[in-house]
Amino acid sequence: MSLIEIIFLAVALGIDCLIVSFTQGLIFTEKKKRNSFLLALTMGLFQGGMPLIGYYPTGLISNYLMKYSAVIVFAIFLVLGLKFIVEAYSAKEETPVCKIGFRCLVAMGIATSIDALGAGVSLRLVGADIILSVLIIGFASFVLSLIGFWTGNKITKIPAKYLEVSGGLILIGLAIKALF
Secondary structure, three states, X not given: OXXXXXXHHHXXXXXXXXXXXXXXXXXXXXXXXXXXXXXXXXXXXXXXXXXXXXXXXXXXXXXXXXXXXXXXXXHHHHHHHHHHHHHHHOOOOOOOOOOOOHHHHHHHXXXXXXXXXXXXXXXXXXXXXXXXXXXXXXXXXXXXXXXXXXXXXXXXXXXXXXXXHHHHHHXXXXXXXHHO
């Protein structure tokens, strides 16, 4: 996987962080710097850490999976991409207002990074440099989270649907590329 592909993957995965942080930016009007930093740090750590959880266990069975790796990577990225697009058009529950405390941060971190777990499996199967990938994914999620929070804090509406569809299309593009 090339550097540009890892960057595209990182941006696609970080869009969830942007959207969650955007909603939090709409909610929080006090301690904005502290809350935005804690949220961005949590998002970056979880998004960067989850690929490790998918990457290393896959190594135990990678010899059996290598001949099917292109199809597996295709399937994972295709499913993740379609999931992003379907979620963009599905009815959403209101984001619960919670104080940005430890439990809330961990819950949001886990919820937004489940997709990154599947990406970690794919990174192993394509032989990507996991350290570089984790750093880029974590950094992109951190930055996108800050952008989301401060945009939400300054603007009352943004078409989150378009961001989710864009992320889904990026993942589908990576899926198709994996076949070739």
